[in-house]
Amino acid sequence: MYIIVVGAGKVGWNLTRELLEKGHEVTAIESNRRRYLMVEQELEHNISYGDASELWVLERAGIQRADMVIAVTGDDEDNMLICQVAREKYDVGQVIARVNNPRNREHFDLLGIKPVVSATDLILRLIEHEVPEYGLVHLLDLKEEQLEIIEMLLGQDSSVTGRRVGDLQMPEGSLLISVLRDGKGFVPGPDTVLEAGDEILAVLDPGREDELKVLFGPGGGNGAGADG
Amino acid sequence: MFILIVGCGRVGSSVARAMLREGHEVSCLDEDPESHARLEVGLEKGWEDLGGHFTVGAGLETDALVAAGIEKADAFIASTDGDNTNIVIAQIAQRRYEVPTVIARILDPLRAEWYQRQGVHTICPTRVAIDMLESAVREGAQREAI
Numbered sequence: 001m002y003i004i005v006v007g008a009g010k011v012g013w014n015l016t017r018e019l020l021e022k023g024h025e026v027t028a029i030e031s032n033r034r035r036y037l038m039v040e041q042e043l044e045h046n047i048s049y050g051d052a053s054e055l056w057v058l059e060r061a062g063i064q065r066a067d068m069v070i071a072v073t074g075d076d077e078d079n080m081l082i083c084q085v086a087r088e089k090y091d092v093g094q095v096i097a098r099v100n101n102p103r104n105r106e107h108f109d110l111l112g113i114k115p116v117v118s119a120t121d122l123i124l125r126l127i128e129h130e131v132p133e134y135g136l137v138h139l140l141d142l143k144e145e146q147l148e149i150i151e152m153l154l155g156q157d158s159s160v161t162g163r164r165v166g167d168l169q170m171p172e173g174s175l176l177i178s179v180l181r182d183g184k185g186f187v188p189g190p191d192t193v194l195e196a197g198d199e200i201l202a203v204l205d206p207g208r209e210d211e212l213k214v215l216f217g218p219g220g221g222n223g224a225g226a227d228g
Numbered sequence: 229m230f231i232l233i234v235g236c237g238r239v240g241s242s243v244a245r246a247m248l249r250e251g252h253e254v255s256c257l258d259e260d261p262e263s264h265a266r267l268e269v270g271l272e273k274g275w276e277d278l279g280g281h282f283t284v285g286a287g288l289e290t291d292a293l294v295a296a297g298i299e300k301a302d303a304f305i306a307s308t309d310g311d312n313t314n315i316v317i318a319q320i321a322q323r324r325y326e327v328p329t330v331i332a333r334i335l336d337p338l339r340a341e342w343y344q345r346q347g348v349h350t351i352c353p354t355r356v357a358i359d360m361l362e363s364a365v366r367e368g369a370q371r372e373a374i
Contacts, residue, residue, distance in 0.1 A: 053312050054336060054339070055342065076288070077310060077312040077316045080316050081316065085339075088346070103289070107288065107316060107320060111319060
């Protein structure tokens with residue numbers, strides 16, 4: 001596969017190296033002269049100097065025959081534009097963009113650029129996973145389908161322990177799909193009684209996390225309060 | 229007409245003043261608070277006293293665009309010093325906020341030409357300079373030949 005990597009910072013340089021090791025043909029493009037000269041000592045002809053938002057620089061790097069363009073510069077506008085031009089002008093089959101500021105993600109969506117990779121989001125996911133106190137872990141976002149799957153550990157203080165699943169007032173647009181107990185997973189029925197230490201998986205419409213947190217979290221249980 | 233100008237440099241501020249004088253409602257958005265002073269160059273009163281609006285913020289920030297009035301804008305001018313920023317925010321204005329008139333200043337002729345063909349109204353000062361220089365040289369050469 002022929003891959004163009006735009007931006008030879010820490011991410012771009014290492015990515016280029018890895019892709020070369022996997023046997024791909026790769027050209028990295030770097031616009032900072034000093035950085036270029038440094039990286040060029042290792043990558044040699046696999047790096048090209050120039051501002052990749054200039055079309056002729058992309059063409060010189062052979063974008064017409066590229067199978068994939070990966071834009072990982074530190075500038076979101078540049079990444080957006082490069083991916084948009086790659087896809088729409090040069091018919092590159094696959095583009096991947098790095099999002100530096102998670103708040104710009106909506107703009108990538110608007111311009112139809114996907115997939116996007118955001119280090120901030122990835123680290124946040126890791127924190128959610130490694131620090132259980134955080135409550136709720138995103139396992140999967142099905143963006144197109146407008147669904148997500150989350151995992152939650154029920155603490156000792158969870159307001160739903162000892163309660164039947166059938167009695168829970170699950171927020172609209174959410175569904176309890178599985179319970180992990182003592183290392184074993186099962187699909188809960190209405191008569192399943194939840195215990196502290198259970199890990200539950202739920203599928204839900206995006207944006208419903210907070211309601212679930214309230215329902216399954218400590219003390220609160222407001223959502224389930226209407227059980228009278 | 230309500231006109232939103234993002235990027236209040238020499239170009240943006242001059243267009244802003246001219247549009248305000250013509251009686252339009254003009255709002256400027258710029259990252260640099262100091263650019264407000266440029267708006268008032270040659271004005272007899274303060275920018276706000278004359279009815280102008282000024283917001284500090286980045287053109288890519290949705291909050292800033294909304295605060296500057298993009299939702300009610302009839303015209304949107306992207307004139308920051310970054311070509312790619314202008315291209316991106318012009319498309320945001322067009323696609324997301326459906327502003328009827330959107331114009332982007334793009335210095336790189338190649339990018340300007342391609343995005344123009346993609347339906348983004350672009351103004352390319354570099355192209356204008358190239359054309360003027362070429363015809364000035366041609367005129368000179370012609371005079372020489374006579």
